[in-house]
Amino acid sequence: MMHTRSSPRFELLGLRDRLIMDPVHGGIALSEIEVAIIDHPLFQRLRYICQNDILSLVFPGATHSRFLHSIGTMHVGHRIFSQLLENALAERVKQHGQAYDLSESQLGALHFFTQIVRLACLLHDCGHSSFSHQFSRAESIHKLFADGKAVKTLWKGIDTTKLFGRPPEKIVHEHFSVRCAMAIFQDSLPASADFTMDDVLCLMETTAIQPSEAFMAATAAIWPVLTGDAEGTLSSQDALDDAARHLIETLGLVVSGEFDADRADYMLRDGFHSSVTIGGFNIDHLLKNLHIGWDSKANWMGFAVTGNGLGALEDFVYSRYQMYRKVYGHKTSQGFDLILKHAINEVMADSEVSDFVYDCLTDIQEFRHLTDNYFWEQFRRFARTNPNSWSERIINRRRLKHLRTVQDADAETLKTLSRTLEDELGIEAGNGVLHCTLKARFSKIGSGYREIRVLNKRTGTYSDITHQSDFFSKFRDVSITHFYREP
Secondary structure, eight states: OOOOTTSHHHHHTTOOSEEEEETTTEEEEEOHHHHHHHTSHHHHGGGGSBTTTTGGGTSTTOOOBHHHHHHHHHHHHHHHHHHHHHHHHHHHHHHHOTTOOOOHHHHHHHHHHHHHHHHHHHTTTTTOOTTGGGGGGSHHHHHHHTOHHHHHHHTTTSOTHHHHSSOOSSOOHHHHHHHHHHHHHHHHOOTTOSSOHHHHHTTSTTOOOOOOHHHHHHHHHHHHHHHOOOTTTTOSHHHHHHHHHHHHHHHHHHHSSSSOHHHHHHHHHHHHHHTOSTTOOOHHHHHHTEEEEEETTTTEEEEEEEHHHHHHHHHHHHHHHHHIIIIITOHHHHHHHHHHHHHHHHHHTSHHHHHHHHHHHHOTTTGGGOOHHHHHHHHHHHHHHOTTSHHHHHHTTOOOEEEEEEESOOHHHHHHHHHHHHHHHTOOTTSSEEEEEEEEOOOOOOTTOOSEEEEETTTTEEEEHHHHOSGGGGOOOEEEEEEEEOO
């Protein structure tokens, strides 16, 4: 039997159409469909969106883009999914002996899920606007994101109930990612593809999409491989529907979960480009000990880590904790983020700018023009005639004077501290002290957490992760507030 380079067997072997060189992961192979998606203008705009907004003003090497991060996330997502499959196949061989082999339908199902996992990871961040997360935190932009008319205009002609269950009341960047992905697929997905747009979208954040017939057929074929349940256990439609729901949720964890491709890539990438070592962790050891867990009695499916891999997962969470504390939450970086938000509000007061931004946020074809570069030019234009403006400060990297840092302070405590600092500086109350707060969730793992459990390979049983490690109880949601002297 002849196999073309686009056949499932060849793509499962990693034989693809193009190779892109990445400074973090090395060579990343791309399929023909992935190349078409990456070449789309809505994806190409990510070249001009910095991964860490303006972190490079503090860590000069951190100029890397959302474009490379998205491709790196696809690569890591493939690594995660491939290792989950490898570990599942190893268990099936142990269960059935060396005679265990995959049928043609199962090979096709592996190819199907490999494609949609890779593409969901590739497109997970394609909806980020200028300056990534900081953009929507500017008051002028936040109002646009919450504008009901803007929401309806963005989704005009699209039944959002099929995407999200109910119409969105406001815009979040995950919605833009879904909207961008839809536009990209409409232009780039060939009719010969063995998956649909919805098969990819159902793995992305915020969506509640019903799986296609192709997804259901692939689920039925791959279920015995992933779970060890004998073929025929999905004979009823209800059982198949339940299995598909489990697979959507579990494969969704590869895209967005406690340990996912997004976080794994940005920690390695941000640490590399920021020239810090605290973002590193042993991804190879963690993946080798990561399994798809299935407990038929409890009707639970998720990630399962063995005792040998628990330490690697702890390292991952701790590295993320350190990145937030030492890099993302750095006092100078947060000060520049504060300046950035004021500068955005400053230039948005110009109707020409605000009209352009509104058009970009409500018309997906115009969205391709909304990049960091556009705002940098607006800052420069404003700074030329306003020498004491926020725009001038960010263009010339004039940082705010840092006064104090506190953690987990409530609103009243922050007001009191502001007054205290004003008294110390001898300035008028309510005029002279600024503060910004970084709210960070370092880990969702806690009592009752179900997405990841610990697998006892000897007994084949699962236990809550907090029963096996008290490490995760040391982490909680925190807020870090920095105070600055107003210029």
